Amino acid sequence: QVQLVESGGGVVQPGRSLRLSCAVSGFTFSTYALHWVRQTPGKGLEWVAVISNDGSDKYYADSVKGRFTISRDNPNNTLYLQMSSLRVEDTAIYYCARQARGGGGTYSDYWGQGSLVTVSS
Amino acid sequence: DIQMTQAPSTLSASVGDRVTITCRASRSITSWLAWYQQKPGKAPTLLIYKASSLESGVPSRFSGSGSGTEFTLTISSLQPDDFATYYCQQYNSIPYTFGQGTKLEIE
Numbered sequence: 001q002v003q004l005v006e007s008g009g010g011v012v013q014p015g016r017s018l019r020l021s022c023a024v025s026g027f028t029f030s031t032y033a034l035h036w037v038r039q040t041p042g043k044g045l046e047w048v049a050v051i052s053n054d055g056s057d058k059y060y061a062d063s064v065k066g067r068f069t070i071s072r073d074n075p076n077n078t079l080y081l082q083m084s085s086l087r088v089e090d091t092a093i094y095y096c097a098r099q100a101r102g103g104g105g106t107y108s109d110y111w112g113q114g115s116l117v118t119v120s121s
Numbered sequence: 122d123i124q125m126t127q128a129p130s131t132l133s134a135s136v137g138d139r140v141t142i143t144c145r146a147s148r149s150i151t152s153w154l155a156w157y158q159q160k161p162g163k164a165p166t167l168l169i170y171k172a173s174s175l176e177s178g179v180p181s182r183f184s185g186s187g188s189g190t191e192f193t194l195t196i197s198s199l200q201p202d203d204f205a206t207y208y209c210q211q212y213n214s215i216p217y218t219f220g221q222g223t224k225l226e227i228e
Contacts, residue, residue, distance in 0.1 A: 035217075045165070045208055045219040061216045095164055105171060106212045107155035111164035 002026040002110045004096050009115035012086055020115055022079035022096030029077040030054070033099035035108055036070060036081050038092035046092070049081065050099065050106070064090075086119045093117075123147050123211050127220035133228040138199045142223045144192040144209035153213040156185055156194045159222075160205045168207075169194065199225075 008020040022034070036048040049060045049070040058070050069082040079096050094115050097108035124147035134140050144154065152172040157165035167176045169185035172192055182197040196203055204227050209220040 044221050045210070047210075047217040047219070050215075050217075059215050100167075100170065105153050105155075106217065107167065107170050107210065109167050109170075109176065111166070113164055 002098065004098065004110060004112035006094060006096055006112045006115035009094065009117045011118045011120060013121050014086060014088055014119055016086055017082070017084045018086060018117060020081040020083070020094055020096075020117070022081075022112055024077045024079065024096075024098075027098070029072075030074040032101065033106070034070075034072065034079045035097045035099060036079075037095045037097055037108070037111075038090075039095065039114070040092045048094070051079070083117070086117075088119050091117060091119045122216055123150060123214060123218055125209055125211055125218050125220040127207075127209060127223050129223060130221065131224045131226060133226045134199055135228045136199050136201060138228075140196050140199060140225065142194045142207055142209075142225075144187075144194070144220050146190045146192075146211055146213075149189045150211045150213035152188050153211060154185075154187070154192050155210045155212060156183075157208045157210065158203075158205045159208065165208060 003025045005023045012018050033052050035050045039045050051058050051070045055072050067085045071080045096112045098110040100109035126145045128143045154172045156169040159165040168179050168183050173185045184195050186193050206222045206224045208222050
């Protein structure tokens with residue numbers, strides 16, 4: 001079955017860096033685009049970034065552009081989110097999600113369980 | 122950015138009720154809209170894509186409609202498992218924005 005498992009979250013000071021990983025199984029990783037989405041109690045769900053199946057195309061929300069980098073390792077079925085210059089407002093649960101194929105569009109059909117990132121001094 | 126506005130924010134209903142949640146986009150997104158259900162402590166799960174297409178495995182009591190800027194999610198007969206928070210998401214253009222959510226509570 002399709003599984004996405006995030007890791008790497010934790011408590012980090014403002015200005016520091018953190019890298020999230022998303023290990024995938026149950027589908028052919030290299031044929032799907034993937035997203036990061038975050039969730040905070042105050043702002044709800046916020047789309048963060050997307051990467052194409054081969055890693056050639058990447059897009060970011062303005063709130064993270066220039067600070068976060070999405071990448072993938074297709075041979076090892078792993079998605080990454082490198083987060084730098086972290087801010088208190090980046091505190092959230094971070095989900096990786098598979099972009100659906102067929103049916104048109106770029107919605108997400110499977111999500112991981114999430115990884116909590118807390119930015120605090 | 123396209124703003125997505127859901128109404129109501131909270132909805133109280135009983136088992137067996139028919140309920141409707143509305144999602145409005147700040148500009149046309151044609152039919153590029155998805156609906157998700159989220160239960161406490163869990164990730165969102167996909168219910169509806171392309172405004173009205175039911176995701177495989179989702180009960181037929183869930184249905185979606187609309188196009189352009191106005192969309193609805195309808196649950197025809199509420200079941201105990203349906204009490205959760207529901208989100209719409211537009212995927213017409215980046216950034217792919219979500220509505221603020223509708224919490225469906227037991228009345």
